[in-house]
Every structure is written in C-alpha cells, then in structure tokens.
Amino acid sequence: MHRLVLLLMFVLLPSVCGAQQRIEVWTYHFSPPFILEDGKGLSHAFVDLLNNDAANSQRFRFELVKLPRKRVDRRLARERPGVLLWATPNFFTAEQAANGKWSGPLLIDKQDFVSLPDAPFEYENPESLHNLVLGGVLGHRYEGLEADIASGAIKRQNAQGDLQNLEKLLSGRIGTLLIPRSTLLYYRKEKKLQDLYVSNTPLYQFTRHLWVADALGQAATQYLARFVENLPENPEWQILLFHYGLQPIATAQ
Incomplete structure (x- = not known):
C-alpha cells in the first residue's frame, strides 16, 4: 500500500x-x-x-x-x-x-547633474559644460552630449560606476557628474550625501x-x-x- x-x-x-x-x-x-x-x-x-x-x-x-x-x-x-x-x-x-x-x-526617473555645493553647476545646454570635467560611467551614452564629447568640447572622465564618480566629485577631480535620480536617492540615504547640489535642469527625464x-x-x-x-x-x-x-x-x- x-x-x-x-x-x-x-x-x-x-x-x-x-x-x-x-x-x-x-x-x-x-x-x-x-x-x-x-x-x-x-x-x-x-x-x-x-x-x-x-x-x-x-x-x-x-x-x-x-x-x-x-x-x-x-x-x-x-x-x-x-x-x-x-x-x-x-x-x-x-x-x-x-x-x-x-x-x-x-x-519617474531623471539623468541628473550633481556638483559640490560650493561650486554648484546649473545645466542649460551642452555649451554650459565646456569649461568643466564631466564624470560619466564607462559604456554609458548621454543623449544630447555625445557630439560635444566626441569633438572634445566636453571633457568626459569615466568611472566604473556611480559610487566611484561620487568619490571623484567629493575629491575635486571632476566638476560635475551624471547620475540617475534613483541611484542618487539611494546613495543620499545610505551614504548620507545630503549636501550635494542637483541642477534644476536634468539632462533628460x-x-x-x-x-x-x-x-x-x-x-x-x-x-x-x-x-x-x-x-x-x-x-x-x-x-x-x-x-x-x-x-x-x-x-x-
């Protein structure tokens, strides 16, 4: 049985x-x-x-x-x-x-420009980045900026990830960086990064x-x-x- x-x-x-x-x-x-x-x-x-x-x-x-x-x-x-x-x-x-x-x-996310509060960057157009070093993530394309990056008008430095980019910003090695708002909100909560300046105008939403x-x-x-x-x-x-x-x-x- x-x-x-x-x-x-x-x-x-x-x-x-x-x-x-x-x-x-x-x-x-x-x-x-x-x-x-x-x-x-x-x-x-x-x-x-x-x-x-x-x-x-x-x-x-x-x-x-x-x-x-x-x-x-x-x-x-x-x-x-x-x-x-x-x-x-x-x-x-x-x-x-x-x-x-x-x-x-x-x-509803955004691709944000983030900078230090004592040197705040406000994005207006690609030309507003010409005198700064922009931090990007390796392999990422940034719509609207690629032509100026390719020509050298925008100086872009790449990092392996967003956290490394934030560390470069805090050490003064770049003038501003691009980061998704979702990632920024997470690091603000976990790493206590409340004082960073976020441009009123993102690259895009x-x-x-x-x-x-x-x-x-x-x-x-x-x-x-x-x-x-x-x-x-x-x-x-x-x-x-x-x-x-x-x-x-x-x-x-």
Missing part, C-alpha cells in the same frame, strides 16, 4: 509542478538600488513581490535574470517569452517592442516600466497589468520605496 502511494506521488508530482508557469524577468540595470553589492537589491525584491502576491496564487514563478543590454536585445529579436524590468520605452525601437506591451510607469512579451499568454499579461495598476496601493511596495529612498520618484497612478 505504501509503495502504491509513493508511486502515485511520483506520477502526480510533475503534473502539479507543471501547472506553475515559469517566467523570466530580465534586467540590464546593475546599479544600486536595483542590484547591490551583495547581489540583492530592488530588482530581487520586486520579483519577490510578484511571487508572494496573493493574486498570483502561485500560478506564476518569476525568476530574475541579469543580462547585458545586447543579450536583452537578442531575446527581443528572437521573440523569447519574458518580462523586461525597469525598461524605458524611448530606449527601445518600435520593432524591438512590437511583440509585447508596456505597463504603466513604475518610477525618463520613466521605468515593465515590458511584457505577448508570448507569455493572456493570463500572465493580464495578471502583470493588474499588478502594476495596483502597485500604488500595495503596502509592501511602499515599504520598498521607503527602504531604498525612492518615494520622490514613485508614480501615483
């Missing part, structure tokens, strides 16, 4: 496990607060929210996959099923996004969304749309925003 029960369990287990749809959540944003030095961060926490959401009812198992942007682009070109996290529609072509849908915005592949099916796409729609009333999301210092850029839908 016991052997029969065990046999039935082995037969039924695959069908029970197979009822849960596995969904990859791709991200190419590796800076804090999205990915931290310990490998965790807001991206992991967001995926945990999805997995623990009562409305999910364990129908979907979301798994975070960290990828370089080029590998994300290949997945989009091959119409792979998945979810893209923290993505900005303006940074993708219509062709790349054609086989999925954008959610409403999760965060952008929104962060989910992109959801149509290939995931109607049930998953509808669930994710409702999840994002209900985020402003989700107390666990509000706790995450507070924890990472992101309340100022959260959307109120």
Whole structure:
C-alpha cells in the first residue's frame, strides 16, 4: 500500500509542478538600488513581490535574470517569452517592442547633474559644460552630449560606476557628474550625501516600466497589468520605496 502511494506521488508530482508557469524577468540595470553589492537589491525584491502576491496564487514563478543590454536585445529579436524590468520605452525601437506591451510607469526617473555645493553647476545646454570635467560611467551614452564629447568640447572622465564618480566629485577631480535620480536617492540615504547640489535642469527625464512579451499568454499579461495598476496601493511596495529612498520618484497612478 505504501509503495502504491509513493508511486502515485511520483506520477502526480510533475503534473502539479507543471501547472506553475515559469517566467523570466530580465534586467540590464546593475546599479544600486536595483542590484547591490551583495547581489540583492530592488530588482530581487520586486520579483519577490510578484511571487508572494496573493493574486498570483502561485500560478506564476518569476525568476530574475541579469543580462547585458545586447543579450536583452537578442531575446527581443528572437521573440523569447519574458518580462523586461525597469525598461524605458524611448530606449527601445518600435520593432524591438512590437511583440509585447508596456505597463504603466513604475518610477519617474531623471539623468541628473550633481556638483559640490560650493561650486554648484546649473545645466542649460551642452555649451554650459565646456569649461568643466564631466564624470560619466564607462559604456554609458548621454543623449544630447555625445557630439560635444566626441569633438572634445566636453571633457568626459569615466568611472566604473556611480559610487566611484561620487568619490571623484567629493575629491575635486571632476566638476560635475551624471547620475540617475534613483541611484542618487539611494546613495543620499545610505551614504548620507545630503549636501550635494542637483541642477534644476536634468539632462533628460525618463520613466521605468515593465515590458511584457505577448508570448507569455493572456493570463500572465493580464495578471502583470493588474499588478502594476495596483502597485500604488500595495503596502509592501511602499515599504520598498521607503527602504531604498525612492518615494520622490514613485508614480501615483
């Protein structure tokens, strides 16, 4: 009898496990607060929210996959099923996004100019940077500034990451730097960097969304749309925003 029960369990287990749809959540944003030095961060926490959401009812198992942007682009070109996290529609072509849908915005972010309070920099146009050394992050392109950087009119120094750039600014090695508002808010909270000056005019503003592949099916796409729609009333999301210092850029839908 016991052997029969065990046999039935082995037969039924695959069908029970197979009822849960596995969904990859791709991200190419590796800076804090999205990915931290310990490998965790807001991206992991967001995926945990999805997995623990009562409305999910364990129908979907979301798994975070960290990828370089080029590998994300290949997945989009091959119409792979998945979810893209923290993505900005303006940074993708219509062709790349054609086989999925954008959610409403999760965060309203900016690419900010930051400088020291005793030498505040106010951005007006690319020419306003001509007498300064601009700190950038290696591999990042800055829309609207690339021509002047290429010509040498804007002197750009690269760092491996935003924290290294902030350290260069504090030591006086650069005049201003570019940093996403989301990352700046996190470091202001964690590193007590309250005195830095932020230009009233950013380089640009952008929104962060989910992109959801149509290939995931109607049930998953509808669930994710409702999840994002209900985020402003989700107390666990509000706790995450507070924890990472992101309340100022959260959307109120």
